[in-house]
Amino acid sequence: MAFIEIKNLSFHYPLQHQKSLEDISLSIEEGEFIVFCGSSGCGKSTLLKKLKKELTPHGVTSGVIYYKGSPLNELDHHTSTAEIGFVMQNPENQVVTDKVWHELAFGLESLGFSTMEIRRRVAEMAHFFGIQEWFRKNTSDLSGGQKQLLNLASIMAMQPSVLLLDEPTSQLDPIAAREFLETLQKLNRDLGLTILLVEHRLEEVFAIADRVIVMDNGRVICNDSPQEVAQQLKQRKLQQIGLPTPIQVFHELSIADNAPLTVKDGRIFLSKHFHNTDASLQILKEEEEKQVILDISDTWFRYEKELPDVLRGFSLQIREGEILSIVGGNGTGKTTALNVMAGLSKPYRGKILLDGKRISKYRNGDLYRNQLAVLPQNPQTLFVEKKVSLELENMGKRLNGSKAEAQERIENIIHTLNIEHLLTSHPYDLSGGEQQKVALAKVLLLHPKIIFLDEPTKGIDAYSKQIFADILMSLKKKNTAIVMVTHDIEFSAQYSDRCAMFFDGSIVSDDETNKFYSGNSFYTTSAHRMSRHLFDNAVTCEDVIQLCKRNQQLSKQLV
Secondary structure, three states: OOOEEEEEEEEEOOOOOOOOEEEEEEEEOOOOEEEEEEOOOOOHHHHHHHOOHHHOOOOEEEEEEEEOOEEHHHOOHHHHHHHEEEEOOOHHHOOOOOEHHHHHHHHHHHOOOOHHHHHHHHHHHHHHOOOHHHOOOEHHHOOHHHHHHHHHHHHHOOOOOEEEEEOOOOOOOHHHHHHHHHHHHHHHHHHOOEEEEEOOOOOOOOOOOOEEEEEEOOEEEEEEOHHHHHHHHHHHOOHHHOOOHHHHHHHHHOOOOOOOOOHHHHHHHHHHHOOOOOOOOOOOOOOOOOOEEEEEEEEEEOOOOOOOOOEEEEEEEEEOOOEEEEEOOOOOOHHHHHHHHOOOOOOOEEEEEEOOEEHHHOOHHHHHHHHEEEEOOOHHHHOOOOOHHHHHHHHHOOOOOOHHHHHHHHHHHHHHHOOHHHOOOOHHHOOHHHHHHHHHHHHHOOOOOEEEEEOOOOOOOHHHHHHHHHHHHHHHHOOOEEEEEOOOHHHHHHHOOEEEEEEOOEEEEEEEHHHHHHOOOOOOOHHHHHHOOOOOOOOOHHHHHHHHHHHHHHHHHHO
């Protein structure tokens, strides 16, 4: 009998006719590291929750899940809680106490361990995860990366046999995400911990898995080693999976070789087949500089009088019709800066001018109906209704124009984002990616001059990202400015006009996108890291492919 056995599992949510899971049968051996991937709403997160008794969603289920030979639903509470750990996508949702040390002890206390045992395990986890320096801090003072690491440490203190993780890196900056995944790899290698990980960001995690399981429409369509799945997905041409850059480059170039899975493999592959005959891309610049519509000058902000400043001399200019990305580490103040720019938080020093007029002089009704719109990091904060259709209808009532015009705009955005099948659902029943799309639909209905987006690609698949990018490009053509705080370096590099680095309460540098990412070592793309030994300024997958094909043509001409 396998460690975890899933037999003919099907499931659908109440009032939903389409099954979220359909006839899934899987065997998982002890000590395996398995990555689940697929498009948003394909059933990955639902399947993961079905493996955690306390989180299993309400609905109609058929089939059986066995854990160590026993039906999962018959496990006692102590065994289920201690042996099956679950790390959620949003670290805020999992922290339940006010102090770091208490969070580490909370699960053990609830399971009735002795004080001596709790103190020993907490100390061990604090040492292993490097938590000593912030052991006595308030959990509210931690960055997103620290909270996610704390969640993992708290679960590991209970010494689980299997660890379930639902997109745990979606809100982490690139460096924190890499460190988090390295920690998982160490737990799997050193402790033999069974790890089941749902993830959209496959750049770092694809190669370290023992198996990759790809889902589509509630079914398993691929279940094999990373190398084999890379080959199978080429034949299926599933663009929504968002394969790692080295694999995408390999597929496009159609060279007889093994598919490179990592940046290191990609560098070796490029060095083997290409030379830096033509090492630079021609970057086309817009001749006419756009007009500044939002001017932020020397702003300072703190949340309370006694607390330290979060923004320190923060200054930035936003131009009409540009896409600007702001990147930086967790906890540096990027979201605070976004809220200050959007008028949601008021600085105690500095100026913010919108079309030359102080933002404080605008009435809220005018400011957020005709000028600015904000998509927050947690899309649930925008939901107030029991159905997605009602969310959009209520937003339509705020629009200028006739009822028929509002309805037409709603129908257009529903069709554009492909959310017709979600209209009858409660927003809270949707997956993280689906919630993001519905929240985006509400924001886009307003047609503002400036849109502020906080982690807009979090939890959505590659296909949905492309749809989102097309929307951004159409808004750009209408001279709408887009300001995006993001950890999605690949998306930022592909679609931004300008990028800015946020550090220590202010913008420390901003530049045209290609120059910005070409000059970084860690805050840069996989494409640049795998090709910079050959090419000067290739920062996207398309850049690398273009230069490789140009090299192939030049090589043929020389022959």
